[in-house]
Amino acid sequence: MTPTLTFGIASALATGVLSLGITLLDPLLRWVVAFVLPAFIVLLFYCAKGRVFPDQKVLYRESANDLFIPYRFMATSVTQGLALGIPLGFLSFSGFLSQMLDSVGYFFAAALALLAVLVLQMDFNRSIYQIGFPLAGAGLLAVGMLGPSSVMAGVLQVTGFLYLDLVLWGLGSYLIKNCDQPATWVASCPSTALMLGRALGIVVGSVALQALADSAQVVVFFCTLAFLVLMTALLLTNNANMRTGWGFVRPGDPDEATDSYRTCEVVAQDFGLTQRELEIMYSLIEGKSRKEIAEDLYITSNTIKTHLHNLYGKLDIHSESDLKAFVAKRERMFSTEEDAVPLPPEEV
Structure with missing residues (x-):
């Protein structure tokens, strides 16, 4: 751009x-x-x-x-x-x-x-x-x-x-x-x-x-x-x-490529997620454990569990693997073929 x-x-x-x-x-x-x-x-x-x-x-x-x-x-x-x-x-x-x-x-x-x-x-x-x-x-x-x-x-x-x-x-x-x-x-x-x-x-x-x-x-x-x-x-x-x-697109972004956080922002906008749910979702996409997320956000594991329950309900998914597949699919929609993130393998 x-x-x-x-x-x-x-x-x-x-x-x-x-x-x-x-x-x-x-x-x-x-x-x-x-x-x-x-x-x-x-x-x-x-x-x-x-x-x-x-x-x-x-x-x-x-x-x-x-x-x-x-x-x-x-x-x-x-x-x-x-x-x-x-x-x-x-x-x-x-x-x-x-x-x-x-x-x-x-x-x-x-x-x-x-x-x-x-x-x-x-x-x-x-x-x-x-x-x-x-x-x-x-x-x-x-x-x-x-x-x-x-x-x-x-x-x-x-x-x-x-x-x-x-x-x-x-x-x-x-x-x-x-x-x-x-x-x-x-x-x-x-x-x-x-x-x-x-x-x-x-x-x-x-x-x-x-x-x-x-x-x-x-x-x-x-x-x-x-x-x-x-x-x-x-x-x-x-x-x-x-x-x-x-709404999230502006010239001059690094490499003008869509990253995972921007994709998470789009998902949050589309499905009415709260700011805390967005933060937890992105942390999981980054590969952090629930314990690490709790320490970063200064909240308890039970609070994370509650936020995840609400998040899964809004996205109509049931697990962390579903969440990662959901975000990866969205990210592929916004990326060029070279930048596209491969979808996680489906669980049998």
């Missing part, structure tokens, strides 16, 4: 510089660049793909795990697209669009992603739903309060959209590596959702411009949109499951 985000941030900065340079060109040259540059980028990607994936079987390999549809990822992408598409449609039909805003937005998004995700190493839930979505909501609010020609509104909107784009691509690399999902599958589902949301937003924004009679209605419209974006963030925030919730 860290290399993906690092390259993404560097690309965002380079794009901001390039976009700023394009604004200084003659209008005729801008049109030439608009047609030539995309073709050049596609050619570069094609050459890079040939070097990285010389064998097509590797590129389009089948996943060792069952394919799962990243519903929450897609819902996030649709909301992201809508949050930009609606004001984009509103601004374009009102005659105010500026490439300078895109350049500034690229710089701000890159700086924010660098600080929040790589420096502070925030997990994906907080990065997306506590920073990205409120920023997009603030952009919608600014469009309504300051007007469609506001520079601040445009910068906020572009920054929020691009910041989410960078963080979500980092999340995509996690799903590909740690959940063994094909890259083409992970890229296509959210990208389709993003483009769908953006196209729908442009239509809604352009229709709203024609339908809203006065400035007061414009303010109400965009304030409502900002509120809906924030409500969506609350609904999509979920720490319950690592595979689809990303």
